[in-house]
Amino acid sequence: MKQKKIRVTGGFLKNRILHSVTKINVRPTRNFVKQVLFNWLQNYIKNSICLDCFAGSGNLSIESVSRSAESVTALEKNYILVKKLKKTIKVFLINNISVFRVNTLIWLKKYSKPFDIIYLDPPFNNKKLLNLSIKYLEKYNWTHNNSIIYVEHIDDNIFYPDNWKLMKKKNIGTVSLSLFYKSIII
Template sequence: MKKKKQKKIRITGGLFKGRIIHSLHHTNIRPTRNCIKQVIFNWLQKDIKNSICLDCFAGSGSLSIESISRSAKSVTALEKNYILVKKIKETLKKFLINNISILHVKTQKWLKKKGDPYDIIYLDPPFNNKYLLNQAIMYLEKYSWTKKYSIIYIEHTDNNIYIPSNWKLMKKKKIGIVLLSLFYKKNNF
């Protein structure tokens, strides 16, 4: 019987470049590919330092850990799968990272309250789940999780998603069937 190949996730830049986060056998997630992470963090290179980030669908924790590796001040990571939360916590302990708060919650439920706005927000929901994505975008605006000049990264598969009128598209790229979009929030006036 052929052994199933384990999914290994590497950090692509910064302090932890080249380190493996953890393997994700027996999980049904699609981690952000290295080529996509390189595009994202090339886009964010002038903004990531000392930023306060929100990773709405943390999954493997790759974007959260990559942010800290590249000098973000802190990350709040939201993940509903307890096994993934546990794996992320193990990695944080192994890397001696103490500025990522990983919360075992449903993103939509957590966003449905007033909060302090973030500098950078990652929206990479379970693959092709446009409903979750649109709901998260709506809640980010409705409950004041964004502020003027917040940067919002969205990973999606089609252009038919809800984008608030005060979000301005900065960058866009297609890799395979995945669309990468980077927005910033401008004034409401």
């Protein structure tokens, strides 16, 4: 299997390479996609509290911290990915990413602390996982008014609450990038 190199695209860690994720069925967010996303987030990322629901390699978590997020909570159930992410965090001397080896859906049903920015990038072949994650974010109060939610998906037929307003959307090949913010319904 070809080694997948993941590079930080901006901020104080720019051009640093994350530990490789070989022999693992993971689809890290490509550099071009990250650049689009973080251009969208440039006015919101500084001092934000972020949640990375399907962290995988930790690509979005590390990019967020590099671009001045205050902290990131990274959720990932794969032991090897969690181990690699923790190693990368240690090597990069990052102290504001908390990594939890956990099933995201179970975690979202147990805790409740709103986040400023939430990343939802689950495996593309599991639309139910994406829709349940969105439902739980709302049901268990993970969002506050003006939270920003990033969804990376391949199917436009996804559930999202009426109070999530689409800010930006871009299709890159078969991948759709959608950026929402939570607003007050009047």
